[in-house]
Amino acid sequence: MNLYGIRAIYLFEMARMRRTLMQSVASPVLSTALYFVVFGSAIGSHMVSIDGVSYGAFIVPGMIMLALLTQSISNASFGIYMPRFTGTIYEIHSAPISYVEIVLGYVGAAATKSILLGAIMLATARLCVPFQIEHPLWMVAFLVLTAVTFSLFGFIIGIWADGFEKLQIVPLMIVTPLTFLGGSFYSIDMLPPFWRTLSLFNPVVYLISGFRWSFYGVADVGLPLSLGMTALFLVLCMAGVRWIFRTGYRLKS
Amino acid sequence: MQPAIAIHGLSKTYASGLTALRDVNLEIRRGEIFALLGPNGAGKTTLISIICGIVTPSEGRVLADGHDIIADYRAARAGIGLVPQELSTDAFENVWDTVTFSRGLFGKPADPAYIEKLLRELSLWDKRDSRIMALSGGMKRRVMIAKALSHEPRILFLDEPTAGVDVELRRGMWDMMRRLRDSGVTIVLTTHYIEEAQEMADRIGVIRRGEIILVEEKNALMAKLGKRQLTLTLNAPLARIPQMLQDYRLELSEDGGRLVYTYDNREHGGDIARLLQRLGEVGIEFKDLSSSESSLEDIFVSLVHSPS
Numbered sequence: 001m002n003l004y005g006i007r008a009i010y011l012f013e014m015a016r017m018r019r020t021l022m023q024s025v026a027s028p029v030l031s032t033a034l035y036f037v038v039f040g041s042a043i044g045s046h047m048v049s050i051d052g053v054s055y056g057a058f059i060v061p062g063m064i065m066l067a068l069l070t071q072s073i074s075n076a077s078f079g080i081y082m083p084r085f086t087g088t089i090y091e092i093h094s095a096p097i098s099y100v101e102i103v104l105g106y107v108g109a110a111a112t113k114s115i116l117l118g119a120i121m122l123a124t125a126r127l128c129v130p131f132q133i134e135h136p137l138w139m140v141a142f143l144v145l146t147a148v149t150f151s152l153f154g155f156i157i158g159i160w161a162d163g164f165e166k167l168q169i170v171p172l173m174i175v176t177p178l179t180f181l182g183g184s185f186y187s188i189d190m191l192p193p194f195w196r197t198l199s200l201f202n203p204v205v206y207l208i209s210g211f212r213w214s215f216y217g218v219a220d221v222g223l224p225l226s227l228g229m230t231a232l233f234l235v236l237c238m239a240g241v242r243w244i245f246r247t248g249y250r251l252k253s
Numbered sequence: 254m255q256p257a258i259a260i261h262g263l264s265k266t267y268a269s270g271l272t273a274l275r276d277v278n279l280e281i282r283r284g285e286i287f288a289l290l291g292p293n294g295a296g297k298t299t300l301i302s303i304i305c306g307i308v309t310p311s312e313g314r315v316l317a318d319g320h321d322i323i324a325d326y327r328a329a330r331a332g333i334g335l336v337p338q339e340l341s342t343d344a345f346e347n348v349w350d351t352v353t354f355s356r357g358l359f360g361k362p363a364d365p366a367y368i369e370k371l372l373r374e375l376s377l378w379d380k381r382d383s384r385i386m387a388l389s390g391g392m393k394r395r396v397m398i399a400k401a402l403s404h405e406p407r408i409l410f411l412d413e414p415t416a417g418v419d420v421e422l423r424r425g426m427w428d429m430m431r432r433l434r435d436s437g438v439t440i441v442l443t444t445h446y447i448e449e450a451q452e453m454a455d456r457i458g459v460i461r462r463g464e465i466i467l468v469e470e471k472n473a474l475m476a477k478l479g480k481r482q483l484t485l486t487l488n489a490p491l492a493r494i495p496q497m498l499q500d501y502r503l504e505l506s507e508d509g510g511r512l513v514y515t516y517d518n519r520e521h522g523g524d525i526a527r528l529l530q531r532l533g534e535v536g537i538e539f540k541d542l543s544s545s546e547s548s549l550e551d552i553f554v555s556l557v558h559s560p561s
Binding site: 012253 | 400
């Protein structure tokens with residue numbers, strides 16, 4: 001195994017994060033902190049609690065999940081798209097490194113950045129809203145699993161995209177709406193039956209539900225289903241990445 | 254001795270239907286500088302890209318240092334360095350980091366002393382902390398070379414290495430290539446500067462429309478296909494070439510003041526002595542003589558434009 005190669009890609013990507021701290025860390029933390037302040041502290045204090053959890057605390061897992069999903073996709077897609085865009089991908093192709101090792105480097109770095117960001121947001125949320133974490137190990141497990149899964153998804157997007165616009169389409173036009181409609185700000189049990197059933201086709205519901213369960217022990221869907229759906233998406237992304245490297249899709253001619 | 258690169262029956266047809274390589278068979282000897290010449294679109298970059306793992310071959314087999322580039326790609330690629338034609342660099346990285354990255358990517362542990370030596374040799378040491386975007390084109394080209402050499406490859410591919418590089422820097426690169434060759438590195442060079450191939454190469458390969466049409470020792474090629482010319486400036490102009498000189502390939506200039514004798518490099522100088530003797534016999538006197546030989550460029554042009 002080319003451990004030095006994995007390390008080189010990983011450190012290169014982490015260095016990019018350090019070079020762009022304002023964009024990579026400060027900006028998502030600030031925007032999420034604004035949600036906590038507006039919906040948690042200001043409006044939240046005038047709203048009823050949901051499942052026995054104050055509204056301000058209720059939205060914390062959903063907000064962290066929103067940032068985690070968008071940042072994982074953004075970090076990983078940008079990480080692999082930039083070498084394609086600048087032409088430096090030739091070096092990756094000509095190096096003695098397997099596709100599994102390439103993915104470990106890029107996706108590992110993207111997931112690390114997202115997890116760090118999630119931890120910072122958790123600390124930021126704690127400053128604005130009081131909350132507890134009933135199952136911290138499960139919380140970490142969901143955090144890591146989601147970060148890895150969506151970093152893999154971002155990696156696929158970074159290979160699929162042939163322009164900066166496409167790079168932004170999926171996070172902005174698909175993931176963000178799905179997250180907003182996936183129970184970030186409400187429990188799907190509050191919806192009329194038709195919309196509740198429709199919401200169950202939204203994969204983000206399962207991520208947020210499981211993550212919220214790890215905080216407060218309450219969930220829209222059962223824990224095994226949440227875990228199962230997250231794992232299923234992980235497997236689908238891994239299969240997608242494997243197919244890309246086997247066929248050379250948009251990587252090799 | 255096992256060749257550095259052995260190519261057997263290599264073909265490449267892109268998804269667009271374009272056939273870039275047709276049944277290429279080629280062996281590149283260990284420790285030589287091999288210049289691959291060909292017009293634009295001849296298949297030079299495709300050939301290099303396949304050997305380096307960037308493009309997938311349609312048919313055929315390539316061994317690099319005895320390792321199959323697909324079945325045993327790790328061992329094959331570990332010994333290869335590539336300087337691509339395009340100046341593809343990460344603009345925001347600094348020189349030191351990008352060269353260190355390349356070494357790690359090729360599976361080598363960090364070696365700051367070697368990287369320092371490399372940067373000094375390429376006159377980049379003073380720029381080690383500079384971002385690549387702040388460097389001149391020539392310096393970026395040297396950074397590409399430093400990256401390609403960062404993992405101490407045994408085979409180095411240079412795809413148009415001196416394109417857009419000034420004369421002084423080009424000569425510096427030629428010196429570096431010679432030093433690398435002397436240290437045992439095999440160098441495969443593609444270039445549009447025929448002068449560069451003439452100056453540097455041990456052997457020449459010519460590729461045309463995806464086919465290797467010639468592989469030859471440079472000196473043998475020059476001797477075999479090159480022409481020499483002897484030009485005599487006459488004391489008095491001639492109206493026509495005398496009958497006694499009809500056996501020689503002579504041309505008379507329009508003003509009759511110069512006589513040009515064209516002969517193959519393979520022909521011996523004895524002919525010239527006889528020609529000069531014959532000139533004396535027919536009473537033609539000359540006040541000056543000069544000789545010239547065709548360049549590799551002339552040979553290249555005649556090869557790529559020949560019908561078959």
